[in-house]
Structure formats: C-alpha cells, structure tokens
Amino acid sequence: NAGVTQTPKFQVLKTGQSMTLQCAQDMNHEYMSWYRQDPGMGLRLIHYSVGAGITDQGEVPNGYNVSRSTTEDFPLRLLSAAPSQTSVYFCASRRTFRDTEAFFGQGTRLTVV
Amino acid sequence: QQQVKQSPQSLIVQKGGISIINCAYENTAFDYFPWYQQFPGKGPALLIAIRPDVSEKKEGRFTISFNKSAKQFSLHIMDSQPGDSATYFCAASILLGGTSYGKLTFGQGTILTVHP
Secondary structure (H helix, E strand, O other), rough: OEEEEOOEEEEEEOOOOOEEEEEEEEEOEEEEEEEEEEEOOOEEEEEEEEEEEEEOOOOOOOOOEOOOOOOOOOOOOOOOOOOOOOEEEEEEEEEEOOOOOOOOOOOOOEEEE | OOOHHHHHOEEEEOOOOOOOEEEEEEOOOOOOOEEEOOOOOOOEEEEEOOOOOOOOEEEEEEEEEEEEEOOOOEEEEHHHHHHOOOOEEEEEOOOHHHOOOOOEEEEOOEEEEEOO
C-alpha cells in the first residue's frame, strides 16, 4: 500500500517558470490538501479538496492552482514561480474531512532561483 | 493570523528526561487537537490527539494535557529517547459543524533533540 505519493522529490525552477507538483493516493480518500512548510511558520494550507470536482482555497493560495478530476490525484500548479515560493510542499489525504488522521506524502523540496 | 502558537521553537533534553511542548489557540470552536511528529526528510505523521471533553490523554510515553479554560494544550514525552528526536507540530481543527471542512491549523513546530 503506497499511501500518498508525491513527485518530484526535488525541483529547481527559474523565476517565472511554471510547473506541476503531483500527488496521488491509493486509499480512496475523499479529502486531499496541499501544505507548504517554511522554517518557523509550521505547515500552512494552500488548497484543499473535499471530493472529486470540489476544491477550495486555504490560508496561502496566491500563486497556486489546483484541480481534482479524480479521487486519486490532486496536482498543485505553480503558475509563475517566484523566490517566495521556495519551500517544502506536502500533500495530505484523509478518508473524509471529518476523519481525524491525515496521511502525508514525503514532500517536494522546491527552490526558485 | 496565527491561530495556534507553539513554543519553544527548539528543545534539547537528555536521554531519560521529560520533554514538554506547549500550544495555545484562539478559536474556541476548535474541537480536535492532534500532535504530529516529523522526522528529517519525511512527511508529518499523527502521534496522538485529544478532544476538548477530556483533560488528558496518554499513549505510552506520550501524554497530551488539555486546559480548555486557558485555551492551551501540551505534549509531554516521558523518558525521552534519542529516537524521539524530530520536529513536533501541534494542530487544531473543527471537525463537527461549521464550514471549515476539517481544515488543520498548525503551530510553528518544535525541533526536539534528545542527547544520549
């Protein structure tokens, strides 16, 4: 059972480039979310989805887009990368939004130069 | 707006000692308070959690103490071991009612180092 899989693990982008961070889960979870982790800031919610076709903004959504066309996949798109988006990104899933345990992927370390 | 404040930022304890990490929250609608443990290069994983209808929850060497009136909760690690060295995050969520859809609000994190 793979759980939550994120790709790539590391990425370097130039300012202005776009890219998509991939997230897939094989647990048939309805609820998926993206966080960014920065030193001294904890984990901050970027976007979340309560089910296929439904997404909403979190605490820090600017500069990011998401879509949820299937239950399994929840990609995060950076439209025009900026140095302020240098961070470690985590995808997480839960069975439903009322379930208590969130399962996290191993993260993507993104550097924007 | 940081709704969950965590302290200290870093903590060093000796093997066998007690590690204590504190969190304070603002939103009285929060009804679920988990702690996550993160090892270097890994994603966070649920360690222990509490609901506000109890004042303490213990699982092995890990205990959550909860003070509803003070809007504070803390993680105690008894007999700390080098293998406990990790980053710990407290969090809060509204699971029942409201329109927040169970969003987790995390504290800033505490880097725990346990010396042998």
